[in-house]
Amino acid sequence: MFNINPNGPTLVKSLNEHGLGPDDIHEVILTHLHFDHVGGGVRAEGSRLVPTFPKARYSIQRANLTTASHPNLRERSSYFASNFQPLIDHQVLHILEGPQTNYLPGVSLFISNGHTEGQQLVKISDNGLSLLYAGDLVPTSTHVRTAWLMGYDLNPVLLMEEKQKYLSMVAEEKGYLFFEHDPYCDAALIEKIGSDFQVSQRFWL
Numbered sequence: 566m567f568n569i570n571p572n573g574p575t576l577v578k579s580l581n582e583h584g585l586g587p588d589d590i591h592e593v594i595l596t597h598l599h600f601d602h603v604g605g606g607v608r609a610e611g612s613r614l615v616p617t618f619p620k621a622r623y624s625i626q627r628a629n630l631t632t633a634s635h636p637n638l639r640e641r642s643s644y645f646a647s648n649f650q651p652l653i654d655h656q657v658l659h660i661l662e663g664p665q666t667n668y669l670p671g672v673s674l675f676i677s678n679g680h681t682e683g684q685q686l687v688k689i690s691d692n693g694l695s696l697l698y699a700g701d702l703v704p705t706s707t708h709v710r711t712a713w714l715m716g717y718d719l720n721p722v723l724l725m726e727e728k729q730k731y732l733s734m735v736a737e738e739k740g741y742l743f744f745e746h747d748p749y750c751d752a753a754l755i756e757k758i759g760s761d762f763q764v765s766q767r768f769w770l
C-alpha cells in the first residue's frame with residue numbers, strides 16, 4: 566500500500582553520502598509521531614528496537630506524545646508505540662511544551678494542531694535566510710493553497726487558519742518552505758495572492 570522499498574534510500578544511507586553516521590547526530594526533532602514521520606527513529610538490534618541515533622536527544626511535544634499514546638479512532642492506524650516507546654525506554658525522548666524560540670541556535674519550533682494534536686514545525690534561520698520544515702501542515706507544494714487539505718487532517722478549519730498564519734510568515738520573509746511528501750520538489754518559495762498563497766519557484770535540494 567505504501568510502496569516501501571527496503572533497498573531504497575534511508576536516513577542513514579543519506580547521511581553516509583555526506584560522510585556522516587548515526588553517532589554524529591545529537592539532535593532529532595520529531596514533528597509528530599505518525600509512523601511515516603518517526604519510523605526511522607528506531608532500528609532493530611536482534612529482537613529489540615533501539616534508537617537509530619544513539620547519541621541524540623529526540624524532541625517531541627507533550628500534546629503529540631499524549632495523543633499518540635492514546636490515539637483516537639481516526640488516527641489509531643497512524644500511531645504505533647513501537648516507533649516511539651523504545652525512545653522512552655532508552656530515556657532519549659525530550660518532551661517539550663509549547664513553542665520554542667531559539668530551541669537551538671537558529672532553530673525555532675512552532676505549534677500546529679490542525680493535522681494532529683501538538684505537531685511542531687521547525688524553522689531554521691541563518692544569515693538572513695530561513696526555511697520552514699512544515700511537516701504535514703503543508704505536505705506538498707500543491708497544498709500551499711489554503712483550502713487544499715488532506716483527508717488525514719483532523720481539524721480542517723483550524724489547519725486553514727494555521728496555514729494562513731505560518732505561510733504569511735514564510736511569504737513575508739521570502740523564506741523557503743520544505744515539503745515532506747512532495748514527489749516532484751523538495752522546497753519552494755511562495756507568495757501571497759490576496760488572501761491565498763501560490764508557489765513562485767520550486768527547488769530540488
Ligand SMILES: [Zn+2]
Binds near residue numbers: 602680701
Ligand atoms: Zn501526519
